[in-house]
């Protein structure tokens with residue numbers, strides 16, 4: 001029984017060592033390939049409708065179209081690239097209408113949208129409190 005356990009343990013250790021060696025070899029191989037590509041001056045060739053372009057590196061990016069129909073329906077002003085125009089506190093030109101996130105010009109990222117949402121919420125609270133004192 002004891003011998004069987006020892007053999008199993010040994011097999012596991014050998015497997016682990018094998019996996020570590022494989023991972024290290026793979027990482028070294030990838031790094032060597034990248035060095036070879038750089039040294040050979042390899043470029044990325046991209047075919048487009050307007051011709052063939054060559055780049056050192058290519059970073060894929062997606063655009064987005066802001067959906068601002070609701071804001072437009074109440075008369076909110078749009079600015080650059082069709083985004084809703086807001087002041088530093090996320091107010092639009094229509095009193096009581098606030099905008100935040102991708103519909104507003106700026107960095108299109110989750111953390112940014114959440115931050116702007118927080119600013120809008122605080123502004124809404126403060127604007128309401130300015131009209132009617134609110135309890136804290």
Ligand SMILES: Cc1cc2nc3c(=O)[nH]c(=O)nc-3n(C[C@H](O)[C@H](O)[C@H](O)COP(=O)(O)OP(=O)(O)OC[C@H]3O[C@@H](n4cnc5c(N)ncnc54)[C@H](O)[C@@H]3O)c2cc1C
Nearest residue numbers: 062064067068069070100101102103107108109110111113
């Ligand atoms: C492919 C892709 C990958 C991304 N990857 C990342 C990433 O890795 N990290 C990161 O930080 N950001 C990423 N982003 C950006 C991120 O998703 C946005 O910045 C973020 O979701 C903006 O939040 P939002 O609330 O302003 O808009 P949204 O998340 O787009 O929410 C708007 C909501 O309003 C709804 N809506 C629109 N019009 C109406 C209407 N008339 N009536 C009712 N509802 C309506 C929409 O259906 C949607 O649910 C990615 C975006 C895309 C497209």
